[in-house]
Amino acid sequence: MTPTARRRLAPEVRRRQVLDAAIAVFSEEGLHGASMDAIAARAGVSKPSVYAHGGTKDELFAACLAREAERLMTAMTTAVGSAGDGEGPDDAEARLFRALRAFFHAVTTHRQGWTVLYRQASTGEFAGRVDAARRAIVRRAAELLAAELGGSVEAAEPVAHTLVGAAEGLTDWWLGTEHPATDEPPADVLARMLTAVVWPGLDRLRALPM
Amino acid sequence: MTPTARRRLAPEVRRRQVLDAAIAVFSEEGLHGASMDAIAARAGVSKPSVYAHGGTKDELFAACLAREAERLMTAMTTAVGSAGDGEGPDDAEARLFRALRAFFHAVTTHRQGWTVLYRQASTGEFAGRVDAARRAIVRRAAELLAAELGGSVEAAEPVAHTLVGAAEGLTDWWLGTEHPATDEPPADVLARMLTAVVWPGLDRLRALPM
Amino acid sequence: MTPTARRRLAPEVRRRQVLDAAIAVFSEEGLHGASMDAIAARAGVSKPSVYAHGGTKDELFAACLAREAERLMTAMTTAVGSAGDGEGPDDAEARLFRALRAFFHAVTTHRQGWTVLYRQASTGEFAGRVDAARRAIVRRAAELLAAELGGSVEAAEPVAHTLVGAAEGLTDWWLGTEHPATDEPPADVLARMLTAVVWPGLDRLRALPM
Amino acid sequence: MTPTARRRLAPEVRRRQVLDAAIAVFSEEGLHGASMDAIAARAGVSKPSVYAHGGTKDELFAACLAREAERLMTAMTTAVGSAGDGEGPDDAEARLFRALRAFFHAVTTHRQGWTVLYRQASTGEFAGRVDAARRAIVRRAAELLAAELGGSVEAAEPVAHTLVGAAEGLTDWWLGTEHPATDEPPADVLARMLTAVVWPGLDRLRALPM
DNA sequence: AATGAATGAGCCTTCATTCAT
DNA sequence: CATGAATGAAGGCTCATTCAT
Incomplete structure (x- = not known):
């Protein structure tokens, strides 16, 4: 009853x-x-x-954005904050890897949230709000990069944008249909791929004044 | 009047x-x-x-997709195809730089077309068509990468997605409000920035089997 | 209020x-x-x-057709089926009279339904459906005629069309402005008039093979 | 050229x-x-x-109505006016037959005009105009009937409506798909059918005061 | 609190009608 | 004159939103 x-x-x-x-x-x-x-x-x-x-529909959408943005930020913050978990070295490259893995984990496990945040909302009246969420993430990335590579946060911003964009692109690829199956968690695979591409370049930037 | x-x-x-x-x-x-x-x-x-x-609205959208896809592909093909223009060396790094510059040029000068093609929600009946246009561009990037780095086009696809995503992120940064003014064309600036970040990593991948 | x-x-x-x-x-x-x-x-x-x-508009129209067709058929079937109501003889002429009276009653009291069913343009996708409704009524008339006059239903069809058309014409006249007032119900008046015109002819057809 | x-x-x-x-x-x-x-x-x-x-579309439609109405009236007038064409007797029944034949001839040879006049225009703002055309025909029929049967034209009106309606109904049947093929012209077939049904009744009405 | 029923507003599409060549 | 091109005004249908139970 x-x-x-x-x-x-x-x-x-x-x-x-x-x-x-x-x-x-x-x-x-x-x-x-x-x-x-x-x-x-x-x-x-x-x-x-x-x-x-x-x-309202708009309020509802905004609430979705807010919740998913926060979920993503929290996940990343937590993962990055956790010091070396004893699984390996704790040098700069390892920290980058872990940050990326956190991002990929959050994104691949909450695919719908990610889609709403970054692929559906980039237009219209919500562009600003999404942009704010995106910028928060980029800002966090820039802070991490500045800490690791030296230089100001402002100077690190373009690199952060690049990095986040690259991660997004790789995520799109992964969320597409045709990618090889793996035993490893996707986040690890993706993080390793992206690290391999960008770390050498970032490492070299450490020497230069940004 | x-x-x-x-x-x-x-x-x-x-x-x-x-x-x-x-x-x-x-x-x-x-x-x-x-x-x-x-x-x-x-x-x-x-x-x-x-x-x-x-x-019809759908036909109109399809026409927009077709026109912008062709415009972008043409722009990139032309720019990449133009051999070393005497401005410098013609090694792999230089070719990557020119390809990126072509991309940035096309994207920054036809921002709206790129948005429609690559950033629009690919939902419903147009998912396929939008996706096809997107993939054509990424595919082209993958082909270029495969040619430069060795390995199959399929293997280069995730790297291509990464690269295109990175370029997108950097473009977003540039089109945002706060970036230093330069005399150089934006496409050159952006291409150099991105090359600096990704080339060392890509260069190293050449040695490995992808 | x-x-x-x-x-x-x-x-x-x-x-x-x-x-x-x-x-x-x-x-x-x-x-x-x-x-x-x-x-x-x-x-x-x-x-x-x-x-x-x-x-949908089409569904609505179809629903109207269905409802009115059933309403008219029911009204006629009921009226015709009711055996001689003690008001007089029950020969063929009387049965014709009662059938016509039923028709006139149904048509004059549900004029709009009849118009939709029988007078609307049967164009486009509804031609079939409208026609089916029309034909159902004429068919019923043909069945009655065949039963009374002998001969096949098919042979009675043109006569049925004639009869229904005549009834329609008379109805039009009645619904027009200028006709004498009567105490009798219109259906009775009209049925008597039409019977007077067509019964002798129909009666003669009984002898002939249609 | x-x-x-x-x-x-x-x-x-x-x-x-x-x-x-x-x-x-x-x-x-x-x-x-x-x-x-x-x-x-x-x-x-x-x-x-x-x-x-x-x-205008309305003017055009009105012009169509006018032309077809006139065509029909002319055809009937001519046919009726032509005295016995030597093909047979010239009694009242023969004159009725010829008038009906004229009607059916006009209608079956100008099927589209007939359709526009009586099956498409019975609704909306043109109902009145069509009615006028129809009434003209009925009036003519009433005059003929009054002349043949005796009595006033007014008294003949309901019978005229009946007759015209019957003719319309029979025309509908003929213009439908399934009717037997004949060597005779359709107009003759239809006129004979209708005459057979209505003449006996009309003949009897001659004796009565309408 | 939860919902079936109701609606104002808007969108895609087409049509009758008219300029401008 | 004859026409391609252009448009104001509906029309069918749906959606976000709210009453009334």
């Missing part, structure tokens, strides 16, 4: 349901392509419930 | 107007976000004119 | 409202001439409500 | 071209379903030419 859908749930739980459904639908259909009907259906609730717990 | 509205124009001219406007609006709003009204307004013509010269 | 607009109604009720309005508008304007706006306005609901309860 | 389409033609000729095309298209697609583009294409002229020679 207690139909799941109509059971009163704690507000935060309902909100999570709605956000999860929204991210799923937004990632598949895009901001304009997604309909509130579809989101409600995916969440298994009625449309007014979506409004009650997620607000 | 020349009313452009009711002015009769040659069909090709009008079609170009419409396509230009469409690319602009699509790049800003996305396929779903763009309205035919907006495109008509941007083109300075009436909505029926958009239909007369650009066809 | 009871705003009917925002009032929540049972779906069947709303659907009936919408169908009624649709039949009215279709009968006045034709399939192409009727606009969903007009139907919504006539029904006193919003356009989305029309779509919610009546579906 | 003189392309037919662009050759300057006498205005009446062009007008005829346009009217013919219009009737064809209207009869196939209906008033609302027909597009001026389609009419222009069918006529083999440009759209402005249609406007120049046929006027």
